[in-house]
Amino acid sequence: MHDLRSWLQEVERLGSLKRVQGADANLEIGIITELNCRRKGPALLFDSIPGFPQGRRILTGTILDAARLGLTLGHRGVDSSEELVARLEGKLTEYDQASANFPPREVAHGPVFENQGFGNDINLLQFPAPKWHEHDGGNYIGTGCVVMTKDPDSGRVNIGCYRVMVQDEKSVTVQISSAHHGAINLKKYRDRNEPAPVAVSFGHHPIYLVIGGIGVPYRVSEYAYLGAMLGEPVPVVCGKVTGLPIPADSEFAIEGFCPPNQFRSEGPFGEFTGYYGSGEEQEPVLEVKAVYFRNDPINLGAPPGRPPHDYSYMYSLIRSVMVKESLVKDGVPDVRGVWFHEASGVNFFAVVSIKQRFPGHARQAAYLTAQCQAAAGHLGRYVVVVDDDIDPSNLADVIWAMSTRSNPEKDIDLLRNTYSSTLDPVYPKGARKFFGSRAVIDACRPYDWIEDFPRVAESSEAEKQKVLKKWQELFG
Template sequence: MKTDLRSWLTDVEAHGELKAVDGADWNKEIGTVVELNAKARGPALLFDKIKDYPAGFRLLAGAMSSAKRLSLTLGMPLDLEGLDLIRSMKDKMRGWTDELDEFPPIPVKEGAVFQNVDEGEQVNLLKFPAPLWHHDDGGRYIGTGSVAIMRERHGDWVNLGTYRVMIHDEKSAGIFIAPGHHGRIIMESYWKAGEPCPIAISAGHHPVFLFAGSFSLPPQVPEYNYVGSVLRERIPVVTGRLTGLPLPAFSEIVLEGFLHPNELKSEGKFGEWPGYYVSDARPEPVIQVKAVYYRNDPIILGAWPGRPPHDSTYRHSIIKSANLWELLERARIGGITGVYRPESGGANLLTLVSLKQTYDGQARQAAIVASQLLQPSHPTRYVIVVDDDIDVMNLEDVMWAVCTRSDPIRSITLIDHTRANFLDPMVRSRFDENAGHTSSCAVIDACRPFALRNRFPKVAESSAEFKKQIREKWAGLLNL
């Protein structure tokens, strides 16, 4: 099955993108290995024979941290990288959304996830090798590449969202769902009615579930359909025995339980995607786990966050760049030749756009629209717009344009009181509890002034054609 993590592992290994790691310690060592591997742009890592755990209880990290692994996950051409991959993904995204109705999940009676069933007193979350990812984390996180499965209180919409999950003890776990996220809205609707919220956590699965769970689709858009649309295959689901929630039939590990109204317990702290401990230990909802289902030789899907680049920044950078480009086209912003959200900003806080100017004010228009399109979940702090001769994936090239084609007085526009991510280290509520989850955004027009486009000094460089001839001539001697 294409929807099976193990089929994905077979494909990735066949392309030389997977390495087995035996004998690592769950206590900080796995996290540090994954950290160093992410910065070295290494392969996906499959940890086995983890300290204190039997062989076969495994953990996968780095699933989508390269162009080839991301393309294998999302069904993209395997020969694309950089802006070519972003452009191709942008074109595919419209189809993924438009064809949702063709790929509803398929209910099945049995699935591999039910190979092992622990209920009641048998439940023991500590039987799985959840890592202590960072040295200063407040606990062991079984959920970083996970998805929380929840259903709206009155209706049929089932939401899959990626939220961190920390083990409290053998039978309970804490979950952090930031305000405004669909999972929190669903949970609070149950709580307002005085009812426990049913929840299931899939802690290991095909990485496309992590892609969908962290993509921030609009409300009422079913992630199961979206995953099916991406894979071009309907997702088989089994019914949770306690909650009735649809569970991926080929999930590696599923925790099933309830979030009881106002039952909170200290969760965190945890090193997060901006590269900081931006959320201290604080009371968060508790999952009372009543059943655990898992496959033989189960695999946790991990996604280590921290100082960029980390386990998720490459994936988010490519995906959010493609998403924003597609949204700009839907908004009828013409002339866009490239969009990039660099890993240095956690794929959120810095947005770069290149365009071919055809009218005055076009660059500023594109920048302002780009600054707001991925609100509220993925707001940006800086938007830089450059001409189409600038490579948006080359920060040296972008900053050359900023330094030589912008005038700070005229080229920078500040937008105050914009939405900020709850985990942004500069969100104003961190300094003033009455300020709300807001910040500001700077828009930098680093394009040649439109009125001077024909009189602006010519760039001092050889033509592209002549450079190609020189590279070919001297290829045997020089690496040009």
């Protein structure tokens, strides 16, 4: 289950893997990936990359749909988002609670140790690092990578997905937003004027995109959370230089130290908002002291960009599940569903559907969807609350409800001074700030005269079924 190669075999059996020979790391791989994501195409395994040894491969488009995301999370045979959401119902809370029983299992050897390089043997330029988007400021060896850092106070190891740009043969930069746990750990070392140990795994089972990207609570170790998801402890090897745990079946990993005062220019890089949010910035340098890789290593690429992009579907589905779980935990009754729309860059447009039970129920669901912990710490913009006859993931349904059941002069509320980040495109560069705003749109029928609200001009399900049965040849 934790090995990328067994994942690839299963995906190939499903007919969802395509091999691409000879695409160039300079933009071609990036553009092919971008076009493929728009079409929700197969996973793409790039080989024979010009200028690099045969067999040093890059994989993209791993979790673009419900079937492949389901398979990644251990749920085979899923064919719709609705089904996957239903299968995951309550699971995230279970994983969180069970994680204490699944600390990672340290092993002496693992496939990642098949090839090892230290000191002068390290040459990162021998591994393909695409320039993914036309206006990127560098070559990114790490997009679907996971970065291991340590809290020097508690010893807790954090895993986060943060992008990694190649600087030269023996160094890279790691870009981590200041609020993320990896950045907090690096800063703690910097404050002590000590080098921070860092390890990066570049190729692994795509489940690492989920556990490194979704924001597992700080008190829970991501390795343990993953163990709880898999139902068994994750095998890890200890880096020979830093001692940091590295997935034993990683395809390709590095480790080293970020010296306290070393920064180099990084970016710009096409972001998940669909824009170049930040420009060229100074980011921490990781001096690489060891490189480990399997024979014919596969680097897992996951470039963001104008949505839908490589990991927007995963974010959309998992964020929707997390926020629904949070509403249920908070006791909000009769939540039919929550959906964060990929088209918005995931966080900017969310819809919550409820069966209204009392006056104020709709606004309660909407405000909590905007501000519960699973949503609040991310860029956000609009939350629409709809009745339970509306499928929150169906934009046509949602727009119909917004257009016909909300009255702008009384049904749009604004929340001010909410979380934002420098990636928010609505603030001019230089004036960017860390406060943003949210609009809540109540597109439910008004509760106080709901019985008198005009009847929907559509036949009942029972009548439709009768006609469908009789006229099967018309509809298939």
